Amino acid sequence: MTWRIILQLALSGLSIGSIYALVGLALVLPFKASGIVNFAQGEIVTFGAYLALILSGLGLPYLAVVPLVLIGAAALGMVIERLLIRPIVHQPEFTLVIVTFAIGFIIKAAIRLHWQDNTFSVDAPFVGPPLALGALRLNPAYLVFILSTVAVVAALFVFFGYSKFGKAMRATALDPTAAKLMGIRIGSVFSAAWVLSTMLGAFVGLLLGPVIGINPEIGHLILKGLIAAVIGGFSSLGGAVAGGLLLGLLETYAGAFFGATFKNLVPFGVLILLLLLRPQGLAGVSSARRV
Amino acid sequence: MALLEIDALSVRFGGVAAVTDVSLAVAAGEIHGIIGPNGAGKTSLINAATGMVVPQSGSIRFADREIAGVAPHLISSFGLGRTFQHVELFGDRSVFDNVLTGFYRHQSYGLLAAALRFGNAARSERRTREQVRLLLDAFDLAAFAGTRAGLLPFGIQKRVDIARALAAEPLLLFLDEPVSGMSEAEAEAAVATMRKLAREHGITLVVVEHNMRVLMNLAERVTVLNQGRLLATGTPAEMQADASVVDAYLGGDA
Amino acid sequence: MHARVFLILLGLALLAALPLVATSYYLYLAELAMINVIVAVGLNLLSGNCGQISLCNASFMGIGAYCTALCTTRLGLPTLLSLPASVILAALLGAALGYPARRLSGLYLALITLGFLELVGFVLEEFPDYTGGIRGLKVPRPEIFGFSLQSNVSLYLFVLVLTVGTVAVGYNIQRSRYGRAFDAVRQSPFAAQALGIPVARVKMIAFSLNAAFAGFAGGLLAGVVGFIDPPEFGILASIQHITFIVVGGLGSIAGSIAGAVLLTALPEALRGVQEFGELVYGFILLGTLLFLPRGLVGLAAKLEALRVPKPPAKESAYGAP
Numbered sequence: 001m002t003w004r005i006i007l008q009l010a011l012s013g014l015s016i017g018s019i020y021a022l023v024g025l026a027l028v029l030p031f032k033a034s035g036i037v038n039f040a041q042g043e044i045v046t047f048g049a050y051l052a053l054i055l056s057g058l059g060l061p062y063l064a065v066v067p068l069v070l071i072g073a074a075a076l077g078m079v080i081e082r083l084l085i086r087p088i089v090h091q092p093e094f095t096l097v098i099v100t101f102a103i104g105f106i107i108k109a110a111i112r113l114h115w116q117d118n119t120f121s122v123d124a125p126f127v128g129p130p131l132a133l134g135a136l137r138l139n140p141a142y143l144v145f146i147l148s149t150v151a152v153v154a155a156l157f158v159f160f161g162y163s164k165f166g167k168a169m170r171a172t173a174l175d176p177t178a179a180k181l182m183g184i185r186i187g188s189v190f191s192a193a194w195v196l197s198t199m200l201g202a203f204v205g206l207l208l209g210p211v212i213g214i215n216p217e218i219g220h221l222i223l224k225g226l227i228a229a230v231i232g233g234f235s236s237l238g239g240a241v242a243g244g245l246l247l248g249l250l251e252t253y254a255g256a257f258f259g260a261t262f263k264n265l266v267p268f269g270v271l272i273l274l275l276l277l278r279p280q281g282l283a284g285v286s287s288a289r290r291v
Numbered sequence: 292m293a294l295l296e297i298d299a300l301s302v303r304f305g306g307v308a309a310v311t312d313v314s315l316a317v318a319a320g321e322i323h324g325i326i327g328p329n330g331a332g333k334t335s336l337i338n339a340a341t342g343m344v345v346p347q348s349g350s351i352r353f354a355d356r357e358i359a360g361v362a363p364h365l366i367s368s369f370g371l372g373r374t375f376q377h378v379e380l381f382g383d384r385s386v387f388d389n390v391l392t393g394f395y396r397h398q399s400y401g402l403l404a405a406a407l408r409f410g411n412a413a414r415s416e417r418r419t420r421e422q423v424r425l426l427l428d429a430f431d432l433a434a435f436a437g438t439r440a441g442l443l444p445f446g447i448q449k450r451v452d453i454a455r456a457l458a459a460e461p462l463l464l465f466l467d468e469p470v471s472g473m474s475e476a477e478a479e480a481a482v483a484t485m486r487k488l489a490r491e492h493g494i495t496l497v498v499v500e501h502n503m504r505v506l507m508n509l510a511e512r513v514t515v516l517n518q519g520r521l522l523a524t525g526t527p528a529e530m531q532a533d534a535s536v537v538d539a540y541l542g543g544d545a
Numbered sequence: 546m547h548a549r550v551f552l553i554l555l556g557l558a559l560l561a562a563l564p565l566v567a568t569s570y571y572l573y574l575a576e577l578a579m580i581n582v583i584v585a586v587g588l589n590l591l592s593g594n595c596g597q598i599s600l601c602n603a604s605f606m607g608i609g610a611y612c613t614a615l616c617t618t619r620l621g622l623p624t625l626l627s628l629p630a631s632v633i634l635a636a637l638l639g640a641a642l643g644y645p646a647r648r649l650s651g652l653y654l655a656l657i658t659l660g661f662l663e664l665v666g667f668v669l670e671e672f673p674d675y676t677g678g679i680r681g682l683k684v685p686r687p688e689i690f691g692f693s694l695q696s697n698v699s700l701y702l703f704v705l706v707l708t709v710g711t712v713a714v715g716y717n718i719q720r721s722r723y724g725r726a727f728d729a730v731r732q733s734p735f736a737a738q739a740l741g742i743p744v745a746r747v748k749m750i751a752f753s754l755n756a757a758f759a760g761f762a763g764g765l766l767a768g769v770v771g772f773i774d775p776p777e778f779g780i781l782a783s784i785q786h787i788t789f790i791v792v793g794g795l796g797s798i799a800g801s802i803a804g805a806v807l808l809t810a811l812p813e814a815l816r817g818v819q820e821f822g823e824l825v826y827g828f829i830l831l832g833t834l835l836f837l838p839r840g841l842v843g844l845a846a847k848l849e850a851l852r853v854p855k856p857p858a859k860e861s862a863y864g865a866p
Contacts (some may be wrong), residue, residue: 031652037652039655084831084835087835088835091838093650093651093652094592094598094795095834095838096833097598097652097785098598098787098791098830099831099834100783101784102827102830102831103827103831104824105784105823105827105830106827106828106831107826108823109823109826109827110824111825112823113821113824169650213601223663226656226659230653234652261671263669267663268663268664270660271656271657271660272645272657272660272664275645275653275656275657275660276647309614341738343735343738343739364737364738364741364742364743364744365692367738367739367741368741373739375735375736375739379733379735380733381728381732381733381734381736382732383728383732384728384732388725388728391725392725392726392728392729392737392740392742393740394741395722395725395726395729395740395741396740396741398722400722402718402723402750402754405717405718405721405722405723406714406717406718407717407723408717412721414723416720420651435679455736456739456740458740459740462830
């Protein structure tokens with residue numbers, strides 16, 4: 001067990017963890033804004049990948065595909081929030097969970113209708129032979145994962161910390177009534193949260209698609225994103241990022257030391273342990289109320 | 292020995308001190324009032340006494356048994372019941388079913404008996420349903436028996452809440468603002484019923500109200516809370532004469 | 546009241562007489578529908594009455610299916626022992642899930658059930674020596690006292706009798722103090738506690754019961770279909786089960802039956818357009834949640850109300866049973 005291997009694994013873990021972090025972020029955003037977990041998020045990722053497939057198929061270079069997919073995802077997010085989520089916001093949680101599941105179901109079914117279960121490939125500039133980084137070998141895609149996540153997190157940090165709308169969103173998350181009273185249009189905030197979230201999801205699809213192949217099962221990733229979000233207590237964006245990275249590292253090291261079977265157990269082992277012992281996550285606050 | 296003894300009770304929520312160092316005693320068979328302006332900590336007191344909330348410190352003794360921090364359903368089984376300020380009825384079910392659920396504590400047949408509708412289960416159901424009918428009659432709710440509880444006017448819902456709480460046959464009943472939302476006539480009737488409950492069935496009542504008039508008429512002893520602290524305890528007459536109480540409550544009529 | 550009893554008896558008589566007119570294909574379809582009815586009735590107790598969301602219902606069905614399959618093929622046990630064993634195993638595992646789940650609600654409950662779903666799927670796939678893995682398991686027909694139910698009619702009647710019995714059990718439970726406790730926990734845990742209802746324990750019981758029903762259905766499914774494999778018991782199936790009770794009407798047994806029967810028949814009706822099947826399913830689920838929150842039962846009630854004008858009621862997803 002050399003330092004080189006440990007570092008190599010760390011890079012690997014951080015890069016896949018970055019993906020989990022992005023999905024986790026995409027899940028926590030609408031939850032903080034409107035209290036809803038979008039269980040269709042996995043399919044949003046899939047949607048992003050397939051949209052990239054379509055646009056690439058039209059001959060567009062990947063760098064041109066990226067903004068178009070993000071716009072498409074934004075539109076999807078807007079449609080979902082306005083038409084499907086807004087009307088049912090006051091229904092019991094049961095309904096909200098199932099509705100988002102249904103949306104995901106429909107997206108996946110529509111995709112399978114056209115493309116069946118085949119795996120497609122698409123070319124992207126960041127897919128290529130491993131780069132040398134000192135004594136380490138790094139898959140350039142992994143580097144892109146990590147750097148993209150850093151960029152996204154930095155952008156969100158600036159947005160929420162310094163922009164007017166970002167601050168409005170934070171205010172709404174803390175206390176919607178007060179925000180409303182202060183003239184913040186919380187309808188726009190909800191839409192914005194969903195749009196950001198679907199854009200993030202589609203972005204993950206853009207990153208993953210070229211690397212792992214485009215097929216309808218990509219959406220299964222949502223479980224990892226959920227765990228990342230739970231680690232962060234579902235209330236903290238930073239927590240979701242940290243959670244995703246942590247999960248990626250845990251998985252990678254577990255796989256390396258104990259084999260593939262154990263590696264697959266790590267995610268739900270972590271989930272079940274967290275939900276049993278600290279449902280509020282590593283960052284959240286527990287309440288005094290019982291029942 | 293008092294039926295309910297609260298000693299130096301403190302309840303906090305995060306940074307908010309809802310109740311601070313409150314002590315009071317309720318004798319068996321008494322009608323005890325708890326009064327105070329909004330935010331005085333009255334409901335938090337009830338929540339602590341019924342186990343919904345774990346107090347920070349202090350003791351709550353019921354029938355000589357320490358109940359602070361004990362699980363709510365256990366406290367209920369000791370004989371403590373309550374109604375709710377905002378009613379908390381089972382809105383989708385009929386009034387009959389609501390009150391029927393109140394008898395849960397007194398039915399004991401098991402799951403298998405329920406699943407296969409054994410004799411004891413069927414008998415228990417028949418008997419209990421009869422008791423529900425009697426209770427509904429006593430509260431003048433028979434006409435609403437089949438109505439969905441969520442559709443009823445607030446005042447009638449409050450009556451259902453009380454009937455349901457009584458179904459559990461408590462020794463001591465906390466009534467949280469029982470007449471809010473009621474018309475004059477309804478309130479009078481409710482007060483009369485409450486007095487009857489205390490006299491005829493020997494149920495100890497602890498009534499939380501911020502309607503001074505109602506409480507002063509009904510209660511034998513009154514505890515006044517203000518901002519989570521005990522202000523004074525005594526008979527209604529003593530309270531009305533107490534300067535600090537009058538101050539806190541300046542003309543306070545609901 | 547008597548009219549209702551008469552109708553039910555008539556319906557049962559017709560169902561019993563079905564083999565006289567139906568082909569083996571339709572008998573098979575009816576068996577699948579009845580198995581789904583059992584699933585729906587059980588899930589309705591947990592989610593419709595007790596309001597607990599469960600994304601792992603299919604897992605308990607799988608546990609029951611595999612338990613029956615292994616008991617009959619590996620241990621050589623007769624069906625009349627395998628099925629009860631499956632129910633008991635599923636119930637125990639349901640309680641095992643219900644115990645940690647008792648303090649969770651909404652999102653976190655959904656997540657832990659999702660975790661359980663994944664865990665069960667993992668176990669079913671990664672231990673092929675025991676479970677046959679992704680290649681699945683073949684299961685013989687059920688047999689009673691040594692007589693294998695090879696004839697389609699006998700199998701159909703077997704499933705029919707068990708389904709009717711299960712529905713009756715579900716109905717009894719719903720009408721009992723347990724059903725009321727479930728409902729109370731859903732609508733107001735505070736009031737329930739104040740009335741002496743042990744909320745956490747009640748949730749556990751609901752989970753265990755639901756698992757028992759699902760496990761029983763799974764055991765029957767194994768025998769009826771003759772083959773089981775892990776993908777059958779994944780998230781897709783769980784969502785389908787939820788669709789049964791949502792479309793039928795949350796909280797209502799009649800609704801669960803209607804939803805299960807309709808949605809079992811639907812994929813068959815859409816045979817011609819097989820690929821659209823899933824899409825249609827998704828839209829039905831979504832559409833029902835958005836426009837018909839009280840499901841078919843709610844629709845029936847609305848139509849009833851058109852005949853007899855009443856004051857407008859507040860809309861919620863749950864209807865009175």
